[in-house]
Amino acid sequence: MTEGSSAEAELSVRVSSIRITDVTQDGDVLTFAIASQKLNSSAGVCVFRTYEDFDWLQQSLFSQENLPGLHGIIFPPLPSKALPSQSNTQTKALKQLGFLALGQAWQSYSKALEFYLQQVATHPTLCKCNALDSFLINSESPGRQRGRKGIFNRLSQAVEEMRKESHKDVDNFFQNERIKNTNLAALSKVATEKLLDVVMTEQKLALACGHFSTSLHLCVNQDDAAAVAFSKVCLKLSDIIEAVKRNFEKAGSSNLSTLGLGLDLESRYQEAEKEMLFRRTCKLIELETVKKSTEKAKANKREVMEAFQKAVEKEFSLISSVAKQEIERFHSSRVNVLKNFLIGWCEQQLNTAKEFAELYSQHLEACRNMYTE
Amino acid sequence: MSGSCGRIPPPFPDNEDQEAESDTRVLDSDEDDDDDDEGEDIFTGARSNPITPTSAPDEGDIFSEEGSYIRSDVHHATNGLHSDEEELDLFTEATVELTLTNTTSQGRREITGPTASACNTTQVPNSILKPSIVTKTTEELEEEESGDQFELNIAVTNPEKIGDGMNAYMSYKVSTQTTLPMFLNKTFSVRRRFSDFLGLYEKISAKHSLLGCIIPPPPQKSVVGMTKVKVGKEDSSSAEFVEKRRAALERYLQRVVAHPSLLQDPDVREFLERDELLRAVNTQTLSGPGLLKMINRASDAVNKMTIKMNESDNWFESKLQEVENEEQLLRRLHAAVDSLVNHRKELCSNTAVFSKSVAMLGSVEENSALSRALSQLAEVEDKMEQLHQQQAFNDFFILAELLADYIRLLGAVRCCFEQRMKVWQRLQEAQSTLQKKREAEAKLLWANKPEKLQQAKDDINEVKLSTANDKHNTWESKVSQYERDFERVTCTVRKEVLRFEKEKARDFKQHIVKYLESLLHTQHRLVKCWEAFLPEAKAIA
Numbered sequence: 001m002t003e004g005s006s007a008e009a010e011l012s013v014r015v016s017s018i019r020i021t022d023v024t025q026d027g028d029v030l031t032f033a034i035a036s037q038k039l040n041s042s043a044g045v046c047v048f049r050t051y052e053d054f055d056w057l058q059q060s061l062f063s064q065e066n067l068p069g070l071h072g073i074i075f076p077p078l079p080s081k082a083l084p085s086q087s088n089t090q091t092k093a094l095k096q097l098g099f100l101a102l103g104q105a106w107q108s109y110s111k112a113l114e115f116y117l118q119q120v121a122t123h124p125t126l127c128k129c130n131a132l133d134s135f136l137i138n139s140e141s142p143g144r145q146r147g148r149k150g151i152f153n154r155l156s157q158a159v160e161e162m163r164k165e166s167h168k169d170v171d172n173f174f175q176n177e178r179i180k181n182t183n184l185a186a187l188s189k190v191a192t193e194k195l196l197d198v199v200m201t202e203q204k205l206a207l208a209c210g211h212f213s214t215s216l217h218l219c220v221n222q223d224d225a226a227a228v229a230f231s232k233v234c235l236k237l238s239d240i241i242e243a244v245k246r247n248f249e250k251a252g253s254s255n256l257s258t259l260g261l262g263l264d265l266e267s268r269y270q271e272a273e274k275e276m277l278f279r280r281t282c283k284l285i286e287l288e289t290v291k292k293s294t295e296k297a298k299a300n301k302r303e304v305m306e307a308f309q310k311a312v313e314k315e316f317s318l319i320s321s322v323a324k325q326e327i328e329r330f331h332s333s334r335v336n337v338l339k340n341f342l343i344g345w346c347e348q349q350l351n352t353a354k355e356f357a358e359l360y361s362q363h364l365e366a367c368r369n370m371y372t373e
Numbered sequence: 374m375s376g377s378c379g380r381i382p383p384p385f386p387d388n389e390d391q392e393a394e395s396d397t398r399v400l401d402s403d404e405d406d407d408d409d410d411e412g413e414d415i416f417t418g419a420r421s422n423p424i425t426p427t428s429a430p431d432e433g434d435i436f437s438e439e440g441s442y443i444r445s446d447v448h449h450a451t452n453g454l455h456s457d458e459e460e461l462d463l464f465t466e467a468t469v470e471l472t473l474t475n476t477t478s479q480g481r482r483e484i485t486g487p488t489a490s491a492c493n494t495t496q497v498p499n500s501i502l503k504p505s506i507v508t509k510t511t512e513e514l515e516e517e518e519s520g521d522q523f524e525l526n527i528a529v530t531n532p533e534k535i536g537d538g539m540n541a542y543m544s545y546k547v548s549t550q551t552t553l554p555m556f557l558n559k560t561f562s563v564r565r566r567f568s569d570f571l572g573l574y575e576k577i578s579a580k581h582s583l584l585g586c587i588i589p590p591p592p593q594k595s596v597v598g599m600t601k602v603k604v605g606k607e608d609s610s611s612a613e614f615v616e617k618r619r620a621a622l623e624r625y626l627q628r629v630v631a632h633p634s635l636l637q638d639p640d641v642r643e644f645l646e647r648d649e650l651l652r653a654v655n656t657q658t659l660s661g662p663g664l665l666k667m668i669n670r671a672s673d674a675v676n677k678m679t680i681k682m683n684e685s686d687n688w689f690e691s692k693l694q695e696v697e698n699e700e701q702l703l704r705r706l707h708a709a710v711d712s713l714v715n716h717r718k719e720l721c722s723n724t725a726v727f728s729k730s731v732a733m734l735g736s737v738e739e740n741s742a743l744s745r746a747l748s749q750l751a752e753v754e755d756k757m758e759q760l761h762q763q764q765a766f767n768d769f770f771i772l773a774e775l776l777a778d779y780i781r782l783l784g785a786v787r788c789c790f791e792q793r794m795k796v797w798q799r800l801q802e803a804q805s806t807l808q809k810k811r812e813a814e815a816k817l818l819w820a821n822k823p824e825k826l827q828q829a830k831d832d833i834n835e836v837k838l839s840t841a842n843d844k845h846n847t848w849e850s851k852v853s854q855y856e857r858d859f860e861r862v863t864c865t866v867r868k869e870v871l872r873f874e875k876e877k878a879r880d881f882k883q884h885i886v887k888y889l890e891s892l893l894h895t896q897h898r899l900v901k902c903w904e905a906f907l908p909e910a911k912a913i914a
Binding site for chain 2: 195227343363364
């Protein structure tokens with residue numbers, strides 16, 4: 001496998017067919033089954049990958065050589081590694097993964113990884129990376145090759161970085177974009193967290209309903225006529241509360257699987273854009289530093305410096321042009337993505353609400369008829 | 374004392390057209406479906422709890438809101454009026470009142486009242502008034518439960534704070550609407566404060582509990598709650614407290630008047646009618662009477678532990694056990710509902726916070742359609758917060774307070790059993806005293822001391838006690854009086870418990886229907902919210 005090769009290879013599978021069909025847990029390790037369909041045949045491919053393989057893919061994407069303006073690309077964000085061990089309590093998992101920790105059998109997490117693959121495969125530049133192809137179709141896993149670090153994938157919080165982040169831009173377009181991005185990133189993160197709180201409370205409510213419903217069952221007593229009547233009433237209430245519980249469970253899971261995922265993705269993508277903009281800003285600072293040094297340079301070094309400066313300038317303008325394209329692409333696609341999530345969310349909630357309105361209505365009828373029993 | 378455990382019919386109304394009385398005496402309560410048919414008609418409208426927290430409607434509207442009750446003449450000739458006892462043939466025509474309102478902000482409670490005016494003979498049809506000590510079968514007792522319906526509605530509204538600082542108190546308006554002839558007017562209202570309600574309870578309790586009646590307990594005192602109100606904290610928790618108390622007072626009064634013997638009590642009438650009541654100072658915890666009460670309660674508790682009643686009737690023992698078990702169950706249920714209410718409140722605040730965060734997101738969003746959709750989303754979440762709030766309120770008032778009321782009512786039922794024990798104890802003591810005196814007399818007879826013998830005879834015949842109710846002058850007659858008392862109390866307790874259980878099942882049924890209605894209502898509004906949002910989401914370009 002030639003890592004980092006930027007040969008103009010096309011993806012050999014149909015992009016829309018990439019799916020994560022299954023996830024199995026063996027102790028600490030999660031294994032994902034990834035299925036896709038080959039482009040030129042109707043054959044399907046299925047491979048098994050672990051998180052390390054995903055990480056390898058991401059690193060390979062970062063470290064592609066000879067790709068002009070690589071740093072200007074907004075890399076699709078890879079979710080953090082999930083730590084499914086028993087010692088990892090839910091609170092820790094929630095802190096680490098947010099919404100992706102919820103849901104049954106790592107469903108949300110798999111969905112997020114699936115999105116990741118799809119985003120990489122639909123990216124005009126990244127889809128050509130060999131690593132992606134081999135990731136998707138090679139039956140052998142890429143192995144635990146850490147390889148080169150490539151560009152940094154996490155914004156460190158060092159004070160120096162913070163200073164760089166607020167460095168004034170030379171281009172208005174980018175200056176505005178950086179401000180917008182900062183706001184959006186912060187706000188979407190907050191919104192995601194608050195929705196997570198809502199979903200957690202819905203879960204608690206479902207539990208409380210369950211307790212109440214079970215306790216009502218204890219009231220059954222067949223001693224005399226009045227007791228029988230009372231028991232009937234209690235059992236009816238128990239059924240009703242059971243329905244309320246299912247309502248919360250459904251509503252909560254809809255929240256999770258649509259809007260929750262959507263906001264989580266949006267929030268992580270804003271972070272990814274932030275990282276790209278930061279890289280560009282760092283390049284800008286580098287350029288300005290080089291310019292200053294060139295001006296101060298002594299005659300003998302000047303030519304070398306100027307050549308170097310030209311190179312950096314070229315890099316910078318390449319990054320900026322790629323970045324511009326990426327930003328525009330990002331803006332249009334994210335609106336679409338959010339739209340789909342919102343529609344899906346609304347439709348699911350509407351269906352759930354209707355379903356339970358019908359159910360409560362039936363219960364009410366039955367209750368009223370209890371009078372005549 | 375003979376009439377106190379029965380129903381004394383009020384003076385017959387003059388106007389034959391008065392449709393207030395309806396006799397839907399249900400006879401074959403155990404067998405026919407008719408029974409509950411009647412039950413539905415009679416009791417449909419009796420919803421006693423408010424659904425909305427909004428303040429009480431205007432003066433004149435308190436009862437007119439429910440103006441949609443329909444009176445219909447229904448001939449119940451075929452409705453199970455075959456009677457076992459001939460007195461009951463008198464009620465061949467009945468008028469049934471149907472109340473169809475659902476969202477009254479005060480309670481309506483149609484009560485089983487004394488027998489109807491259609492009784493034209495002098496014979497009192499109510500077999501309870503016969504001084505028989507025959508133990509009745511369960512069916513017969515249940516027959517006597519349902520009687521005629523009189524209209525009596527009570528509402529407690531308009532809480533107002535009177536005074537300032539630590540001497541302040543809340544005054545509530547108690548409005549009554551009635552067709553009962555024993556009241557001076559048809560519609561009237563008075564203002565009462567919390568201690569007045571407690572005073573009423575004390576008075577009723579003193580008179581009726583010894584007879585074996587189940588006295589509805591008043592709402593509990595709350596130092597914390599009242600202090601907040603007194604201090605003048607205008608926050609939502611003190612408003613909630615006042616609303617909670619108002620509703621509890623209303624339910625309390627409704628239960629009191631629903632009890633046929635209590636309704637006849639002049640103290641109850643005075644409470645409802647009289648403009649100015651004497652301030653009930655005996656209700657303060659640290660007053661003389663308050664302390665005395667505490668001491669009595671303590672000695673009662675000790676007595677309870679030491680007396681072992683020789684129960685000839687298993688029914689009482691097993692019933693008491695049942696009551697105690699049920700109390701435990703209800704406590705558990707109450708805790709479950711409490712946690713449900715708290716979680717809902719949490720959901721409420723979380724939803725509000727989420728709504729704000731989405732609104733902010735919408736405000737910085739550049740794409741106009743997405744921005745609009747996000748603000749709409751924020752509004753939807755806001756509406757949902759209100760719905761959650763509403764539902765939490767309903768959970769509380771419909772379910773939690775119901776359970777809390779019944780936990781205390783079961784306590785009152787236990788008191789009732791204890792009273793019977795006390796009466797039994799009194800009987801035992803009198804019997805043993807009589808026995809001792811007889812033995813003394815016998816001894817003297819043996820010892821042949823004529824002077825002392827006469828003394829002993831006098832002793833037995835002498836009155837040594839000074840209780841006000843003593844009309845007899847011998848120990849023997851005392852013992853037989855106590856025996857009759859005990860029988861009567863036993864009979865009353867039995868009846869009361871039956872009535873209570875029926876009420877309980879009915880009450881719970883009503884509340885569940887109410888709860889379901891509120892759930893359904895919330896759900897429909899939720900559906901509307903989502904339906905409104907969907908086009909907005911689809912419009913994002």
